Amino acid sequence: MSSKLTRALLKEFEKYTSEVHFKKITSPSGRVLKLDGNENLFLNYKYINRIIRDSLNEIETNIYTDTLCQDLREAIGKHFHLPADYILVGNGADGVIDTIVKTFLEPGRKAVVVEPTYSIYKFFIKIMGAVYIPTLLEDDFSIISEKITATCDNETKLIFICSPNNPTGNQFPYDEVINIIKNSDSIIIVDEAYAEFGNYSLIPALRKYSNLIILKTMSKAYGLASLRAGYCLANPEIIEELLKISPPYPVNIIAQKIIPKIFTHVKLILNTVNMIQKQRSKMIKQLNNINGVKAYPSDANFILFRIKDKKLTGDIIHEKLLKKGVILRNRGSLPKLENCLRVTVCPPEESEIFIDALKECMS
Numbered sequence: 001m002s003s004k005l006t007r008a009l010l011k012e013f014e015k016y017t018s019e020v021h022f023k024k025i026t027s028p029s030g031r032v033l034k035l036d037g038n039e040n041l042f043l044n045y046k047y048i049n050r051i052i053r054d055s056l057n058e059i060e061t062n063i064y065t066d067t068l069c070q071d072l073r074e075a076i077g078k079h080f081h082l083p084a085d086y087i088l089v090g091n092g093a094d095g096v097i098d099t100i101v102k103t104f105l106e107p108g109r110k111a112v113v114v115e116p117t118y119s120i121y122k123f124f125i126k127i128m129g130a131v132y133i134p135t136l137l138e139d140d141f142s143i144i145s146e147k148i149t150a151t152c153d154n155e156t157k158l159i160f161i162c163s164p165n166n167p168t169g170n171q172f173p174y175d176e177v178i179n180i181i182k183n184s185d186s187i188i189i190v191d192e193a194y195a196e197f198g199n200y201s202l203i204p205a206l207r208k209y210s211n212l213i214i215l216k217t218m219s220k221a222y223g224l225a226s227l228r229a230g231y232c233l234a235n236p237e238i239i240e241e242l243l244k245i246s247p248p249y250p251v252n253i254i255a256q257k258i259i260p261k262i263f264t265h266v267k268l269i270l271n272t273v274n275m276i277q278k279q280r281s282k283m284i285k286q287l288n289n290i291n292g293v294k295a296y297p298s299d300a301n302f303i304l305f306r307i308k309d310k311k312l313t314g315d316i317i318h319e320k321l322l323k324k325g326v327i328l329r330n331r332g333s334l335p336k337l338e339n340c341l342r343v344t345v346c347p348p349e350e351s352e353i354f355i356d357a358l359k360e361c362m363s
C-alpha cells in the first residue's frame with residue numbers, strides 16, 4: 001500500500017547498505033578482520049574514547065546545540081587558516097554531499113561523475129531526479145581533463161571528482177584537476193576524503209576558484225567514522241546557498257566538542273598516516289608477489305587489486321575470504337573493475353593474516 005504513495009522514481013531504488021554486516025561474520029579461528037571500510041586502523045580508538053570521556057562533562061545533552069554548529073565551523077576554519085564562512089559541516093561527508101546535490105540539482109539538470117568512483121554521488125543525484133552523466137576513467141585510471149569538460153553543457157551544474165579516488169586509489173594530477181575547475185562553468189566538487197594519505201590538497205588554492213567545493217571527512221585519517229562528521233570548504237557565496245538547504249543541527253554535540261580537540265592532536269594523526277603509507281607499500285608488494293594477483297598503486301589508505309587467474313574470479317575469492325573471516329569490498333561490478341577487490345591498509349599483524357588467507361584462497 002505505502003509503496004503506491006511513494007515517489008515514482010523510488011521503483012528504481014534499493015536501500016543503500018554495506019555488503020556484509022560484519023557482526024554476523026564468523027571465522028574458524030574466531031577472528032574476523034573488517035577490511036572493507038577504509039577506516040584508520042592504526043589509530044587506537046581507546047585514545048579517542050579518552051578524549052570523548054574528558055569532554056562529556058562539558059555537554060548538556062538535554063539542550064539543543066546551535067543550529068549552524070558555528071563553534072565547529074570556526075574550529076575547522078582556524079585549522080585551515082580560513083574564516084568560518086568558508087565552511088559547511090554535515091552528518092559525515094555523505095550529509096554534505098546530500099546538501100550540495102539538493103542545492104544545485106533538480107529534474108532535468110545534469111551532474112557529471114568521473115567513474116568508477118564512490119557510489120553515493122549517484123545515489124543522491126538520482127534521488128533528486130537529476131540526470132546522472134558518468135564519464136569513465138582511462139584504462140590506467142587516469143583522467144583527461146578535456147574529455148571531462150567536453151561532456152558538460154548548459155544543464156551541467158555539478159562535476160564530481162574523487163581524488164584520491166575510491167576505489168582505484170590514485171590521486172589525479174593537480175594540473176588536470178585545476179584544468180577542469182578553470183575550464184568549467186559548473187561547480188566542481190573535489191572529494192578529498194583520502195587526501196591526507198596522498199600527495200597534495202587543493203585547500204591552498206581554494207580562494208582562487210569560486211566554483212570549487214572541497215569535501216572532507218573526519219571518518220578516514222581522523223578515525224571518527226562512527227561519530228559521523230564531515231565538512232566542505234568553499235567560497236562563502238556557495239556556503240550561504242548550501243546553508244539554505246542544510247538541515248539544522250547537522251553534527252551531534254559529541255562530535256562538535258571533540259573535533260577541535262582532535263585537531264590539537266594532529267601530530268598523532270599524521271603519525272598514523274605515515275605508518276599507513278609505509279604499510280601500504282609493503283602490502284602492495286606482498287599482493288603483487290601472489291600468483292594471479294595484480295595490485296594497483298595507491299595514494300589512499302586502501303588498495304585495489306585484481307584477480308587475474310583463469311579459474312578464479314573476484315567474486316569467488318571474496319566469498320572464500322569471507323568464510324575465513326576476512327571482509328573485503330567487492331568492486332567487481334563497477335565499470336573497468338572486473339574481478340577487483342579493495343582492502344583497507346591494516347597493521348602488520350592483520351595484514352599477515354589477510355595475505356596468508358588470500359594465498360590459501362588462490363592456491
Ligand SMILES: Cc1ncc(COP(=O)(O)O)c(C=O)c1O
Pocket residue numbers: 037038091092093094095118162166191193194216217218219225228229230
Ligand atoms: C570518497 C568518499 N567520500 C566520502 C565518504 C563518506 O565519508 P563520511 O563517513 O564522512 O560520510 C566516503 C566513505 O567511504 C568516501 O569513500
